[in-house]
Ligand code: DUC
Ligand code: ZN
Ligand code: ZN
């Protein structure tokens with residue numbers, strides 16, 4: 001079976017050109033002019049741009065959190081992702097306390113089994129570091145997992161101490177594994193939350209006020225210091241503010257192996273959104289919290305100057321009603337997380353490219369090429385190049401669309417981006433050469449998404 005996509009404009013992180021793309025056995029076999037002859041299937045992409053399928057390296061599907069479970073599973077989350085032009089993701093597999101890492105991975109594989117529409121890999125969140133678990137880290141690459149994540153916040157549940165972080169960084173470094181951190185000072189946050197509740201400050205805005213940016217910058221700097229001492233690679237997830245970005249930049253200038261990621265919502269919303277009426281502010285509760293306009297501006301600069309390498313979603317969806325409603329009398333009970341897996345590509349394209357922050361090549365770098373390179377998928381995913389998987393999005397730069405819950409595909413009952421007008425949307429998505437979405441229709445069967453056995457970093 002061969003397919004050729006003709007008449008399109010191919011965009012990679014390093015250039016844009018008019019070319020046909022030939023696909024054989026799910027891989028890109030040729031890129032050039034006039035490749036159509038002798039092909040089984042021809043897709044005419046006249047007027048469209050061909051982008052590498054989006055790679056979202058930060059998602060939480062069917063993940064237990066704060067007494068509930070994120071509402072998208074590996075079917076609804078994948079449907080939303082594919083409709084939005086995302087063809088691969090790396091989900092966070094959570095180690096329950098007392099569990100082995102292997103058992104946690106088995107649980108996550110079972111969640112995806114028979115449901116997956118897009119390709120998926122796993123990062124491993126370590127919550128309980130025993131000597132056995134420390135030894136197990138070295139075995140993760142043989143299971144296709146080449147990244148671990150640690151939480152410096154959520155005291156009493158997910159939070160690890162500095163000694164745990166240090167030991168994991170060292171083990172991960174030796175095993176060719178990237179360490180990811182959620183960088184916020186959980187000890188100070190716990191006290192600030194207690195004080196706020198004692199004063200009767202229960203509204204959603206206090207979520208942001210009890211997690212100030214200084215505590216993100218402090219934890220970011222601390223994690224960087226530990227990683228630098230060990231010369232271990234470190235990826236700071238969901239970076240939100242100018243001060244934390246400064247820590248990353250300084251480390252990069254010293255030549256340290258430090259990378260930063262921000263997430264779509266930090267580019268579009270501020271803590272003022274937590275004050276929306278009728279408890280709607282709860283829809284915007286995530287950690288770290290939304291910040292200020294000046295932080296947004298700093299993040300856009302970081303995305304342009306490469307001090308930030310990736311825009312992911314931190315898709316961690318809960319319904320407004322009933323899931324977020326649980327925190328109506330106490331902000332600290334609102335599940336932390338926002339949806340975004342369907343919106344990322346369109347929203348970032350709209351504000352980033354149409355808004356003049358960067359060009360289409362940089363958009364591709366931030367949403368596909370860099371994520372692949374940093375997480376062991378280089379040469380396989382993240383670019384339109386010979387030998388790569390044919391994960392291709394046909395993007396219509398002129399198509400107008402208004403983002404709305406009514407036309408979205410995930411399981412949440414809201415989108416943060418309600419009413420946002422975009423020009424430029426995906427119209428067709430291929431994964432490994434197979435059609436997955438076509439003008440809003442799903443063409444793939446559940447179970448067609450495959451597990452990504454990732455290479456060492
Ligand atoms: N951090 C995440 O990365 N995701 C959801 C919640 C959180 O605090
Ligand atoms: Zn986090
Ligand atoms: Zn997350």
Ligand code: ZN
Nearest residue numbers: 016359360361
């Ligand atoms: Zn350009």
